[in-house]
Amino acid sequence: MKVDGKPYRTIWLAEDGWTVEIIDQTRLPHRFVVERLQGLEAAAHAIRSMQVRGAPLIGVTAAYGVALAMTEDPSDAGLERACATLLATRPTAVNLRWALEEMQRLLRPLGDNARRQAAYERAGELAEEDVALCRAIGGHGLALIEAAAAKKKPGEAVNVLTHCNAGWLATVDWGTATAPIYLAHEKGIALNVWVDETRPRNQGAALTAWELGHHGVPHKVVADNVGGHLMQHGLVDLCIVGTDRTTATGDVCNKIGTYLKALAAQDNGVPFYVALPSPTIDWTLSDGIEEIPIEERDAREVTHLTGATADGSLATIEVVAPGSPVANYAFDVTPARLVSGLITERGVATASREGLAALFPERVP
Numbered sequence: 001m002k003v004d005g006k007p008y009r010t011i012w013l014a015e016d017g018w019t020v021e022i023i024d025q026t027r028l029p030h031r032f033v034v035e036r037l038q039g040l041e042a043a044a045h046a047i048r049s050m051q052v053r054g055a056p057l058i059g060v061t062a063a064y065g066v067a068l069a070m071t072e073d074p075s076d077a078g079l080e081r082a083c084a085t086l087l088a089t090r091p092t093a094v095n096l097r098w099a100l101e102e103m104q105r106l107l108r109p110l111g112d113n114a115r116r117q118a119a120y121e122r123a124g125e126l127a128e129e130d131v132a133l134c135r136a137i138g139g140h141g142l143a144l145i146e147a148a149a150a151k152k153k154p155g156e157a158v159n160v161l162t163h164c165n166a167g168w169l170a171t172v173d174w175g176t177a178t179a180p181i182y183l184a185h186e187k188g189i190a191l192n193v194w195v196d197e198t199r200p201r202n203q204g205a206a207l208t209a210w211e212l213g214h215h216g217v218p219h220k221v222v223a224d225n226v227g228g229h230l231m232q233h234g235l236v237d238l239c240i241v242g243t244d245r246t247t248a249t250g251d252v253c254n255k256i257g258t259y260l261k262a263l264a265a266q267d268n269g270v271p272f273y274v275a276l277p278s279p280t281i282d283w284t285l286s287d288g289i290e291e292i293p294i295e296e297r298d299a300r301e302v303t304h305l306t307g308a309t310a311d312g313s314l315a316t317i318e319v320v321a322p323g324s325p326v327a328n329y330a331f332d333v334t335p336a337r338l339v340s341g342l343i344t345e346r347g348v349a350t351a352s353r354e355g356l357a358a359l360f361p362e363r364v365p
């Protein structure tokens, strides 16, 4: 999407035709830094450290990571080592496993000399496919925002609450939860997006607010605990969030705190939608709470904050009582019963095995 009027994606092949460039999301919102990845370890570090994050973008970055690895060592051992290294970077987003399986399926039968080119071509295709999937999600989600707009008084904004960043920064472009928002904005529908700050890494306050602001979408950042109050007072027309892994039965794993928003939405009769491309569906799982691995990240993400001082320099401060133990769960699971619908590239499915199978019959094991 646009950054100061210039179109950007989150990841792209550099002009040299082999290094990969990314927006370093750990530097946003105060610095816009493009990082150049020149090998497998750089790609793995980018995912592990969340320079790139968001399930679809993690998958595409991993695919490019395999291509970079084939430049270093296209042997069978090199391919297996690359996929194992990248798979170990983060456990929850299923797109990572899906993309690596896709690359292994393609590259294993090829001779060493053919693997590098084939890997770059497939990684580029996966990036383009992600853009198309997210744009399609946008079209199906737009209808939901239009339906909400039809119930508003003339000029009244549609209030959409979103959690974390499921924006274009979490994908190659468009985003998942934000794709309908961008399309509604471009169609002239009056919007207000409630942006959950999303502690501890503040993907909402730092990333969603940044990208919506740069694209001119009206929004307000709120503390994570405000959403229920907004819903009680009729200030949320619908919720749209993303997901890192959704089971075949419609259980949704997403950033920590999503489950609490879904509970508040159900309690207040607010539609709660999840936007996802089909590679985010794990067809092998039925019970998200029992089966989806929940990443636990470093305590420092909770104990410290980095931000800009009055003179624009960056500083990191400690915000938790020194020495207090910390638990930092990065995701939670929202049961399908709390989900109004799953906005996919093929349409809006009920959050159920039947609903997903109706849209993706060929994917059902």
Ligand SMILES: CSC[C@H]1O[C@H](OP(=O)(O)O)[C@H](O)[C@@H]1O
Pocket: 053, 054, 055, 056, 163, 164, 165, 166, 167, 170, 171, 175, 176, 177, 203, 241, 242, 243, 244, 254, 255, 256, 330
């Ligand atoms: C479109 S996937 C976005 C999804 O990924 C985020 O997790 P993280 O920032 O840790 O990669 C969050 O769960 C978003 O909803």
